Amino acid sequence: MPRFIFSLYCLTLLSNLTLFPLNAAYSQSFALSGQVRSSTDSQPLAGVQVILESYSSPVRSHDAVSQSDGRFSFEKINEGLYRLSLSHVGYQTLVTDSIRCYSSRMDLGKLSLLAYSQTLNEVVIRTKKPVIYYESDRFRVDVQAMHTRGDQALDLLQRIPGVKLEQSGDLSLQGKMNVLVYINGKQSYLTGSALLSYLKSLSAGDIASIDFLPTPPSSYDAAGSGGVIDIHLNQRSEDGYSVNTSLSITPLARTRSGLSTMTTIRKGRWQGYGQWGADYSPSFEIETTNRQTQNHRMDQISQQLTRPKGFSSLMGLSYQRSPHEVLGLDGKLMQQWTTRQTESQLSQEGSINPVYVNRQDNHQSQAQSGALHAFYKRTLDTLGSTLTLDGDYYHIKSDQKDWFSNFYTMGSAPEFRFDSRQNLLRSSTLYAFKADWIKKTAFATLESGVKTGQVTNTNVVNQDSLLGSDQRPIVGYANAFTYREHIQAFYVSLQKPFGPLDLKVGVRYEHTQGFDDTRQLVHRQYGYLFPSASLMVRPGTHQLTFSYRKSIIRPVYTNLNPFSYYTDSYTLQAGNPALKPALAQIAEFNYVVNNTRLLTVNYIYLKDATLDVFTYDPLRQVSKSSPQSIGQLQTWYIATGQALQLNKVGR
Template identity: 30%
Template sequence: MNLFYKHATCLLITLSFISITYAQTAKIKGTVIEKGNKPVEAATVLLLHLPDSVKSGIQITDEKGRYQFENIRPGQYLIKVAAINYHRVSSQLFKVEKTAVSVPEIMLEQQINTLKEVSISYKQAVIAEKSDRTVVDVEQMNTTGDDALEVLKKAPGIHLDKDENIVMKGRTGVNVMIDGKMSYMTGTDLTAYLKSLPADVISKIELMSSPPSSFDAAGSAGIINIKLKRNKMKGMNGNLNLGAGYGKYPKANGGINLNYNTGKLSTYMRVNTGYSNSYNRLVLNRTIDNTQMDLVNLWRPITKSVGYTVGADYFLNDRHTFGIIVNGAENPYTTDGYSNSVSYDAQHNITEKVNSKNPQKNTSGNYAYNLNYRFQIDTSGRVLGVDADYVSYNNSRNEHYINTYYRADNSVIGDPVQLRNSGSGAVSIYSFKLDYVHPFSKTFKAEAGLKTSWVSTQNDVRFDSLKTTGWINAINRTNTFLYNEHINATYITATKSFKSLELKGGLRAEQTLGNGTSSSTNTLINRKYWQLFPTFFATWKVDTSNTLNAKYARRINRPNYSNLNPFTLYSDPYTAIQGNPLLLPELSNNIELTYSYKNFRVLSLNYSRTTDVINPVIYQNDQTKESISIEQNLGSSTNIYIATGSPFNLFKWWNTNNEVSMAYDAVKSPVQGTQYNSSKVSWSASTENTFTLPKDYQLTLAAAYGSPSVSGLGRTLSYSQIDFGAKKIFMHKKATIAFKLRDIFDTAKYRTLLKYNNVNTYWQNEWESRRFSLSFSYKFGNMKIKTARDRKTGTTEEQGRVSN
């Protein structure tokens, strides 16, 4: 903490010095017009400080063509003006001293475009390789009618796994941010939100497989930041979307996105709701000595969800901006679960059967608050940012287990065994962070920051067993788990640009203090450790077409809070999961090399080595036939990933997005006292083809294939999928109706083999991969928009470790 207070004191001294010199400023105002003295509304006015041409401010003209810059320090300046359908214009040089400056009227001249010069064609995606991230310009992609999840699938190196979780460059565990702030959702909640977010509101996607030091070091796969569009002119705009689908059961969703800008105040609101009646089927075939057990689990969750985001930015003047963001989501769901297990002897004769019913009524929800402040210290580009966050997660479970045992002749063995569970969980996160940017010149910039966070978790499980006297508490199945964690972090980065080379390096230090207790096992957790996380990035623009990019980052992946809970939870009489309070964080070193020709990614090579790998290990009791999955630290894993492919136009009416990748995965670790070594080379390919037809019709055909691969202690079998889609754009390109049929041949099943020590299991997971959907989207209001103000809140890493 001494380091934290030391940095905070330095920042306060800096702010005090700024306040002394801050009064020596002036105001600049002026008007933009066209011929006939008609004011030009929504023109972009850029104020440049000379002689170094540093941007000192940017404004948008009002309905009378007026603009105004406040708190400008003395010096020499130039104004540049740009507007749609007008030629760009620069003002004469002028000097600012201590009095207000009125810039002479700036007149714009309209651009004359004849109809013959106008052509409508699909532009390929602009993919820019920056030193520390890949930026995809979604506004130049053909995404009308798509949702955010479908847009992500088109980004280079992005795939979805069996549960539609995001996989980036062959690695899972991606943190998703919206406008620089955490999405506040994980798993199915995040997937549902991305599906409800129309592509029309997305401006850019930033892919950071090796994020810079200004971001939390957590997350082995990196960060994706989705930047949304926001209102540029005064007034309101928005998007409305509705959808329905059917797999084995019906689904529906709807949402609205609104932006409203008054000039000084910019507000936005997003509300999404959904209904999902879904289906899952898990098949387990276990070989135990000379016997076999076949287990089939069916569960049918019905979810009614609602999520919202409300935010506002108040621009006090050109230098001071205050913001507030409120997020929330509620996901009540009921589940009808069924399980049927059959045991066979060596001659494959039935020896025993167990039927289980597990009706559930559960809820999960979260809400979050973010207060932020941005201070443009002076015209040189020095900026101070402050964020304060509070996030709360909660869930409750009410379950009833009814287990009926049968002999081989189907006669019942005794009375059914009944258990019920009333459980709850809560996570609270507090965070505060400071970020400071200091440009020393046009080509050299440094950044520094501090962050501190506090996390408090509580998980309660109470099982009751039905006896002849009524419901009796099952002490061996009841537990309260408490865990508290405090993380302090500080970082510094430096960026230096040369003529064709950009270098960026950084170092982040994180201190972790954690303690936890379990009432049933009397387990105590006491964690105290700190780590250093260096990063390095280099981008060489060989010429206007060829770019080489290199990245290095050290990352950490701390255990989910629930994985530290040592209590055992059964999903059926023979299958259970158990946490591990001795889990250590896994550490990885990642190296990436990328070569791009214009917007085409010719080659991407990634190398990652992870130690203390967190992975579930199955402990099987051959006598009771129980299998308990416990998260443990394995030795090490290695991943090498090579890929090529990007979207491009074969013809004006045919756009194709293709990717071919190859991976080498290896795991080396002692498992239950025996050395386990597994490695395999795998490959995958995907293609998506969009055909633009007359009268604004479009057809899409996509296919994907993945070969067998290594995943943890399992060997995953191959998968394949073919999708078809059609859409129609109408109402002056404001409305879209789209139809999609996913996994036409119902081949997208997740299959894996687990074989180590006495474990020999075949696992097959099926879900509603074959389904169709019909969606409608409509955009309204003033559609002249810009990217939202980027906010990176202080609870990114902590929220990624919350699991429902």
């Protein structure tokens, strides 16, 4: 199998060699070395942990350990700006910023570590590489330092402090919903069940690190109040290839299983990866619903069995045209199938003749999605300044079918049956292009960029009821609706260190135009400024961070539909074309000591939030839910401690 995959990749690479010039030079490699000594007696220190982190690619770092003579070295590193960190038991950690690597072999000379003044008697100290790194606007989890054997990506995320899978099936970050998920620094555009299916089919062993941004800077889209989760997959740093396969089986009452295969390859200036995954996660739920309206009471008990199956495939290929240029293409395909069977017993009291109903619902749905992402990145100088161009295409379509069967019993009257069915078709297509420019100096970092995108969303609902032996449409409920949205954005930000202080400020402007094809139901445009700021203070081993961000939550496209559809025989979900965008003000404070979080306080104020308003039709005996822009919400999130299970007992 590995030989077949390797051969397949070779054929792909050879077929594309003619697209780019072959005379581009390979990246020039550099070497960096130095010697660590004790400041007390100037003797060499052995066993010092040395970490070299590139400013242009902070996800990937180089590790080394000093030898008996105190010397350490890094070979085959790229030209650019680096941060060097030296740590050793009994000594204070030394961090040196803005090390510029510009010659083939650089020697940093002698570096001294300051010893702690305390004297300890017969103490055994065990150290390990930190799993979580806290920065001014994010915290990063080094997945490679964790024990994740057999875990899915979703399992891994739920072990991170502040991350939770809500009952609705959505991820929340520090109590905030509307979380955006990025993969390798690029927005995935996955939400809801599609996102969960992908996270279940991705093995945690295929992940290198994860960035969590509760208050993202202005370089990220203003949409969403929940922050950003950026998943970085494993990549090779040397020529060769690897294949990693993971199979997980959870022996519950209804067995769950997942299969994931990750292939990475690097050959000279070419680098590629492929990830394939499948997941099957059945679930069973019992739900009790009680409705009370005036003199009528309706009690319902439902048993629901859901069988979702999903398949995902990701492939990427990049090519380094020169030491300063990289371009590539990523593709993604996903397929989901879901069946759900529900049996309910319903009783209605308050009328002359009580009504008892046995209800059977059958749900079948399938969804397909595909995405393409092309990028070009050019390094502008040795400090790591870059220009990046990105283009995205994303398309998803789904077909949902529901059958409702109701068996009525009313007093002494004979039992009769009423059937209905529903078909919901949805599709969304997105195009986006953006350009980002980062200028780095030894004193500050300036970022700027533009983005434009457009979305077309179409919904078609067909509903029929079996009143006799023939299908007849319900007037006013079978409909089609197409909504289009164009967004243009511009941002600028500045990051400047002041000794133990690190300040980053930015502002983003986004203009939105949305309309339906008739321009009668929906036709609006609006523009807002979205400021952001973060401040980090490092007095010794203490770290305090303050951050602020303004964001926007645009109406969910399906909520703008001017028609209704059934979620069950007695519940309708209606749309509202008059929904407005909600604006959020987000502030956060973090206190960290020795890279361990002691306190997090997060506050959100949300204006014009979308809330569901429920009404009841006593004639049709149907509850109707309709979204309205009427909410003003305030949310506080307070957490202490670092409740992260770093290692697990072997299974």
